[in-house]
Amino acid sequence: MSLPSPFRVLTSYGSSSFPSIFPFSQRDLVPHDNAPAAEFYTYSRLVNHIDDHAIKHLQSFYGAVLPSNAVIEGQQRMIKIAKILDICSSWVSHIPHTTDPWSTMLRNHVVGIGMNAKELAANGILSHWLVHDLDQQPDFRPALKNAVKGEAYPAAQRLVSMTDSAEEPTAEGPFDGVICNVSIDYLSRPLEVMEVVARNLKPGAWAYMAISNRCFPSKVIRPWLNLSTEDRLHLVASYFHFAGTAYNPTDQKGTKIVAAALKKLRETSNDIPVDKGSMAKSQLAGSSHADSSLTPGQLFEDIQAIVLVEEDSPEGWDPLWIVCGRKKD
Secondary structure, eight states, rough: OOOOOOOOEEEOGGGGGOOOOOOSSGGGGSSSOOHHHHHTTSSSSOOOOHHHHHHHHHHHHHHHHHHHEEEEOOOEEEEEEOOOEEEEEEEEOOOOSSSSTOOBBBBBBEEEESOHHHHHHHTTTTEEEEEEETTOSSOOTTGGGGGGTTTHHHHHHHHHHHHOHHHHHHHOEEEEEEEEEEEEOOSSSSHHHHHHHHHHHEEEEEEEEEESSOOOTSSSEEEGOOOOHHHHHHHHHHHTTTTTSOOOOOOOHHHHHHHHHHHHHTTTTOOOOHHHHHHHHHHHHTTSSOOOTTTTTSSEEEEEEEEEEOOTTTTTTOOEEEEEEEEEO
16 A cells, blocks of 8 residues: 555554454453443534544545546546445545545545434435444444435436446445544444455455544443553454454453453464363354354455554644555455
8 A cells, every 4th residue: 555645554464463363252342331322322423533633634544545436538438436435434534525626526435334313414425324333233234225315415326327327326335445433442343343344345445444542431442441552553453354253252351351362462472272162152152253264364454554643743633543454355
């Protein structure tokens, strides 16, 4: 991936960056406030969760890396539609609206999945949106058929009409890219979600998880607040590597044990011991999800942590990172 200045790759993760299995159980990843997420998101929050400087850099990053709609000139003039999925979406996706200020063609056909209807309806770049709780049902694919037409639907309709397709624009995949803006730390079933993300990406397409140091403390997963920046990025990178595989069948209860689990994530020379019988029981009980045909590292490659805004800047700007991975061909 070619990155424009001032963005830089902080860490590139290979298979040797991770232990043999994911270090946490699903129960370890519940939020501090265990009330249903739907209750928390009942009230709309039409506010930005990162500062203007971070927003500017995130928009610039997406403008550089996300594939865009394009007019292809050849024997026959045609439109190439780049379809992007925004999971944990809200009233803004931080994707540039157009490829240039004089263009009336949307930069992307964007579909949003979030938790608050008012927020999603206010997002002017979404052609479709869907209220869907990923913690309750990580597989959002069937629900996309019931997505609501968004403010950008007419523009997406005009875009599709310029192609050879006679069909209406839809909310369903496959997608040319997936984004998640400062919300990956709230997901309590990340390995299932990342598997479904991979299933909805075109081969070779990227998923981008934007991460800041801001959060709603009561709603992030329990280990998050005790992690360093390095550990947070490494944990999210492990979501890509272990996508679709089993959670650890043993709860890592207590701060010291959680720290030990994270140490295992960093120091992979000693793999986490696994009781195969416990693993099978856990899967049968439904407390740990896994596709028996999947192995770690099977769905994503080129997993990276990227710095968009440096930490501890003299200006006091919000730091911002991206953890990303490319779906294997």
